[in-house]
Amino acid sequence: MTKTIVVKIGTSSLTQPETSQLALSTIATLAETLCNLRQQGHRVILVSSGAVGVGCARLGLKERPNAIALKQAVAAVGQGRLMRIYDDLFSTLDQPIAQVLLTRSDLVERSRYLNAYNTFHELLALGVIPVVNENDTVVVDELNFGDNDTLSALVASLVEADWLFILTDVDKLYSADPRSVPDAQPISLVANLQELTELQVKTGSKGSQWGTGGMATKISAARIAVAAGVRTVITQGRFPRNIEKIIQGEPLGTHFQPQPEPTSARKRWIAYGLVPTGKLYLDTGAIAAISEAGKSLLPAGIKSVIGEFEAQEAVQLCDNQGTEIARGLVNYSSEELQKIRGCHSREIFTILGYVSAETVVHRDNLVLT
Numbered sequence: 001m002t003k004t005i006v007v008k009i010g011t012s013s014l015t016q017p018e019t020s021q022l023a024l025s026t027i028a029t030l031a032e033t034l035c036n037l038r039q040q041g042h043r044v045i046l047v048s049s050g051a052v053g054v055g056c057a058r059l060g061l062k063e064r065p066n067a068i069a070l071k072q073a074v075a076a077v078g079q080g081r082l083m084r085i086y087d088d089l090f091s092t093l094d095q096p097i098a099q100v101l102l103t104r105s106d107l108v109e110r111s112r113y114l115n116a117y118n119t120f121h122e123l124l125a126l127g128v129i130p131v132v133n134e135n136d137t138v139v140v141d142e143l144n145f146g147d148n149d150t151l152s153a154l155v156a157s158l159v160e161a162d163w164l165f166i167l168t169d170v171d172k173l174y175s176a177d178p179r180s181v182p183d184a185q186p187i188s189l190v191a192n193l194q195e196l197t198e199l200q201v202k203t204g205s206k207g208s209q210w211g212t213g214g215m216a217t218k219i220s221a222a223r224i225a226v227a228a229g230v231r232t233v234i235t236q237g238r239f240p241r242n243i244e245k246i247i248q249g250e251p252l253g254t255h256f257q258p259q260p261e262p263t264s265a266r267k268r269w270i271a272y273g274l275v276p277t278g279k280l281y282l283d284t285g286a287i288a289a290i291s292e293a294g295k296s297l298l299p300a301g302i303k304s305v306i307g308e309f310e311a312q313e314a315v316q317l318c319d320n321q322g323t324e325i326a327r328g329l330v331n332y333s334s335e336e337l338q339k340i341r342g343c344h345s346r347e348i349f350t351i352l353g354y355v356s357a358e359t360v361v362h363r364d365n366l367v368l369t
């Protein structure tokens, strides 16, 4: 049966750690593997990092730059080089590819989100393998994906993929970073998100020299993908042929089982496409109402309002400690909410002189995170 398969490869697998030169044999095997999957009738998307790493190698820079303008310039050099290599390899195998560079703002606006969805579907229907990266050269800090693990999960969610493979330089997820904790325990299966929280995996703060997010961003990517019903696997990038073996049932890597009832496409857009612009701190009654009883959020349950936002923007709904429990589209601006927080809905008219809505966040626009 035709499956939609998203494969993300990180800089640590695309380049050789000692020299930061391209790992050509890995990239060639990856191209062969993805072509095999196409020939079996599957729809394939490649999310490839490497623009900054390859750009650095091309320009003789020994470290990943921190200065934004330099990083953006280096990415412009590396992205072209990377695509040239992919196109040479895939063309040899008679497989058309396309470059798709995304920024976070492409997913924030609903019409652009739907446009990206349509473009992916058209490319896949044409039998093309889209090669996706963040548009590092133009992206601004407030609206970036930050890392390609998150980008790959958002793409997998957008196209409603069956599989997301996150290829990296370790063979699976461990209870802690196996580089610094030699007796870290391997984890082969994560059955649900609750189990993931209970495992309390330690990830350290960053990845390898050229990677960006380390394991933390792979875990949060897995959360986004499984909520969208995508089976997610973290496995070693040096052996791309393992992708086919895994699809055939070999127990390699770490598998995250998809949620049986995926969150709807619109709610996924609210939860992960949009960038929240404020925070609402809720009382315990409101937290129970939205998280246990599936109710809408009313002004009475809001203790405080942080940030400045307009009506219809996305905000985080938090408990006392500031931990996010849900996200939603608000019916009132921050200025209005400062006036009506803690009040009964019937008082809204007296306070504001009008009623835009009875609820602050309607349950149809609210997603538990």
Ligand SMILES: Nc1ncnc2c1ncn2[C@@H]1O[C@H](COP(=O)(O)OP(=O)(O)O)[C@@H](O)[C@H]1O
Residues within 6 Å of the ligand: 009, 010, 011, 012, 013, 167, 168, 169, 170, 172, 173, 174, 175, 176, 177, 178, 179, 201, 202, 203, 204, 206, 207, 208, 209, 210, 211, 212, 213, 214, 215, 216
């Ligand atoms: N719990 C963990 N299990 C496995 N690897 C971990 C863990 N915590 C941190 N890591 C580190 O994450 C690194 C992979 O992340 P990163 O360098 O960002 O890779 P990529 O370039 O593939 O995105 C590994 O080399 C490993 O040292």
Ligand SMILES: N[C@@H](CCC(=O)OP(=O)(O)O)C(=O)O
Residues within 6 Å of the ligand: 009, 010, 011, 012, 048, 049, 050, 051, 052, 053, 075, 133, 134, 136, 146, 147, 148, 149, 207, 210, 211, 212, 213, 214
């Ligand atoms: N967009 C960046 C990739 C950022 C990133 O997430 O890198 P990695 O941790 O290697 O997957 C680039 O192409 O260099």
